[in-house]
Amino acid sequence: MDPDDQREALAPYRAKRDFSRTDEPAGAPEGAAPSGPADVALPEGVETGAFVVQEHDARRLHYDFRLEVDGVLKSWAVPRGPSTDPNAKRLAVPTEDHPLEYGGYEGVIPEGGYGAGPSLLWDRGTYINLSHDRTGAPVPMTAALAKGHLSVWLRGEKLVGGWSLTRIENSRDGKEAWLLVKRADAAADPDSDITVQRPRSVLSGLTLDDLRRRGR
Numbered sequence: 001m002d003p004d005d006q007r008e009a010l011a012p013y014r015a016k017r018d019f020s021r022t023d024e025p026a027g028a029p030e031g032a033a034p035s036g037p038a039d040v041a042l043p044e045g046v047e048t049g050a051f052v053v054q055e056h057d058a059r060r061l062h063y064d065f066r067l068e069v070d071g072v073l074k075s076w077a078v079p080r081g082p083s084t085d086p087n088a089k090r091l092a093v094p095t096e097d098h099p100l101e102y103g104g105y106e107g108v109i110p111e112g113g114y115g116a117g118p119s120l121l122w123d124r125g126t127y128i129n130l131s132h133d134r135t136g137a138p139v140p141m142t143a144a145l146a147k148g149h150l151s152v153w154l155r156g157e158k159l160v161g162g163w164s165l166t167r168i169e170n171s172r173d174g175k176e177a178w179l180l181v182k183r184a185d186a187a188a189d190p191d192s193d194i195t196v197q198r199p200r201s202v203l204s205g206l207t208l209d210d211l212r213r214r215g216r
């Protein structure tokens with residue numbers, strides 16, 4: 001991504017925060033996402049990037065689902081968090097683009113600041129873009145985001161397999177809303193509740209309560 005375009009993409013993120021008060025990253029233009037497990041050699045032409053999920057207890061508890069696209073982390077707030085049940089449609093509300101370095105952030109955002117409260121690094125890894133059109137032709141992430149439907153294969157420490165994100169109309173207030181849904185594949189598990197079963201940080205091993213008690 002052009003540094004000017006990236007600066008513009010991150011302007012809403014920076015405008016909401018006072019970096020003299022929060023230890024969240026401001027996002028350097030040359031910032032790089034933390035790399036995920038390099039366990040598979042990808043065929044040429046496959047679009048891939050980092051993904052991260054943060055469990056964040058701000059005004060309301062939610063999970064921030066983020067995908068690296070065009071040099072920033074595209075972000076959605078998922079109130080109930082991701083599910084491994086293909087029948088569970090999880091509301092995902094778009095939030096401002098975050099800098100790639102945010103993928104390594106865990107801490108407590110200070111009182112009075114935007115998003116005040118503990119934010120825990122719940123999962124991280126890499127994704128492969130599986131988005132395609134009706135003829136089966138691959139659709140790049142940027143185009144899939146614009147169209148409002150994308151499909152990714154996640155290789156995280158907790159989340160594994162296919163997930164789709166689909167934009168829906170929100171008739172009540174006209175705000176953009178998406179649905180995050182597990183695809184029916186071998187990694188699907190309708191009977192487990194992964195946010196309950198795997199609550200700890202992949203970075204520190206802490207729970208959200210541990211982080212809140214620690215206070216930073």
Ligand code: MN
Pocket residue numbers: 056058062063064077115
């Ligand atoms: Mn959040």
